[in-house]
Amino acid sequence: MDYDFIVAGGGLVGSSIAYGLARQKCRVAVLDGGDRSFRASRGNFGLVWVQGKGWDYAPYARWTGEAADLWPEFAQTLCNETGTGIDYQRSGGMHFCLDEQEWGSRVQEMETIRQHTGGSFEYEMLDHDQLKKQIPQISDAVLGASYSPRDGHVNPLYLLQALQQGMNCHGVKYFPNQNIDKIEAKQGGFFAHASQGIVAAGAIILCAGLGNRRLGEMLDMDIPVLVDRGQIMITERLQPFLDLPTLHVRQTAEGTVQIGDSHEDVGLDDGTSPSVLQKIAHRAVTMFPFLARVKLVRAWGALRVLTPDHKPIYQQSKTCPGAFTVTCHSGVTLAAMHAGPVARWIAGNQDAELIRQFGIDRFNVSQN
Numbered sequence: 001m002d003y004d005f006i007v008a009g010g011g012l013v014g015s016s017i018a019y020g021l022a023r024q025k026c027r028v029a030v031l032d033g034g035d036r037s038f039r040a041s042r043g044n045f046g047l048v049w050v051q052g053k054g055w056d057y058a059p060y061a062r063w064t065g066e067a068a069d070l071w072p073e074f075a076q077t078l079c080n081e082t083g084t085g086i087d088y089q090r091s092g093g094m095h096f097c098l099d100e101q102e103w104g105s106r107v108q109e110m111e112t113i114r115q116h117t118g119g120s121f122e123y124e125m126l127d128h129d130q131l132k133k134q135i136p137q138i139s140d141a142v143l144g145a146s147y148s149p150r151d152g153h154v155n156p157l158y159l160l161q162a163l164q165q166g167m168n169c170h171g172v173k174y175f176p177n178q179n180i181d182k183i184e185a186k187q188g189g190f191f192a193h194a195s196q197g198i199v200a201a202g203a204i205i206l207c208a209g210l211g212n213r214r215l216g217e218m219l220d221m222d223i224p225v226l227v228d229r230g231q232i233m234i235t236e237r238l239q240p241f242l243d244l245p246t247l248h249v250r251q252t253a254e255g256t257v258q259i260g261d262s263h264e265d266v267g268l269d270d271g272t273s274p275s276v277l278q279k280i281a282h283r284a285v286t287m288f289p290f291l292a293r294v295k296l297v298r299a300w301g302a303l304r305v306l307t308p309d310h311k312p313i314y315q316q317s318k319t320c321p322g323a324f325t326v327t328c329h330s331g332v333t334l335a336a337m338h339a340g341p342v343a344r345w346i347a348g349n350q351d352a353e354l355i356r357q358f359g360i361d362r363f364n365v366s367q368n
């Protein structure tokens with residue numbers, strides 16, 4: 001076999017895993033789709049986000065927290081190896097609450113996460129006056145915010161670029177425009193039939209985002225993948241006014257302001273719609289009234305890769321050992337985890353205890 005691993009899909013998930021495997025000296029080929037693919041990795045909001053995650057599933061609260069803690073070293077290593085800056089900042093992050101009901105449920109969720117993590121998740125609830133001292137432009141309509149110092153943000157496009165450069169530094173062979181049509185498990189390995197030929201390896205990891213359901217079927221794996229559209233808009237460059245990200249509004253290192261967080265079930269339509277853009281713009285202006293006077297320069301839609309409980313799936317096939325899948329939302333936040341512990345687990349070099357909490361069996365699908 002020419003390679004130890006084929007990674008199917010070269011988005012943030014596949015690239016993080018491939019980079020992590022190559023750093024362990026594995027021989028890796030990444031087969032990625034073409035420009036017409038759905039690519040959450042090129043349309044996301046760029047948060048490295050802990051707060052709010054895992055209140056309904058303790059292992060996920062711990063997993064996300066550990067990912068965020070690995071991020072500073074991961075970012076530093078990636079930048080040192082590639083010379084590419086990714087605008088990562090662990091500045092803390094905020095979630096604004098607009099009414100008492102939101103505030104009440106936020107307090108409950110944050111406290112539950114704190115308990116799930118044995119107290120290691122730090123957060124504060126800030127009332128309006130405390131918030132106003134930190135962010136003078138905030139409107140009186142904002143009741144308060146949850147704040148966690150563990151949150152941060154990154155430029156997700158620079159991140160993807162740096163991961164691809166990192167893969168290159170460590171000898172990963174990246175094949176663009178290579179949509180895999182067929183996978184055969186034979187002769188103790190896996191043969192991926194792609195647009196321009198066949199690539200063989202001892203193991204394969206399905207990281208094709210929304211393509212994972214179809215690829216899984218080829219290996220007798222029933223991977224439940226759901227889709228959810230998010231729309232984002234971006235403004236002209238502004239003077240710095242927000243030195244930490246919030247769930248709905250974040251100012252990038254260049255000064256532009258990203259406005260987002262919509263959720264729609266519209267199937268495989270990654271376009272935009274005026275009604276949703278209007279709604280997220282209205283929410284942003286409610287939080288920061290001066291935004292009503294700034295120019296928007298661009299808007300886009302992108303499709304989230306979700307599982308039924310919105311938590312990641314890390315699974316090796318039971319009937320076809322050597323075939324793995326990593327299917328998840330929050331691929332920015334989890335990038336450090338995927339390049340580190342998950343890549344080590346796949347290579348057989350890491351205790352898999354917490355990873356087992358994210359197996360596919362939890363959905364009771366017919367799995368092997």
Ligand SMILES: Cc1cc2nc3c(=O)[nH]c(=O)nc-3n(C[C@H](O)[C@H](O)[C@H](O)COP(=O)(O)OP(=O)(O)OC[C@H]3O[C@@H](n4cnc5c(N)ncnc54)[C@H](O)[C@@H]3O)c2cc1C
Pocket residue numbers: 008009010011012013014015031032033034037038039040041042043044045046047048049178179180181207208209210211212215229230231232302303304305327328329330331332333334
């Ligand atoms: C609007 C929005 C906002 C988001 N905000 C955040 C955020 O703030 N923080 C965060 O952590 N996460 C966020 N996410 C989620 C994050 O973007 C995704 O979890 C992550 O990008 C998923 O990466 P992926 O590599 O699995 O999928 P993708 O980026 O979709 O990549 C899949 C790749 O697989 C390839 N492929 C598909 N089929 C095949 C095939 N048959 N053969 C070969 N290759 C194939 C495609 O070409 C593509 O390159 C957001 C997502 C969206 C949509």
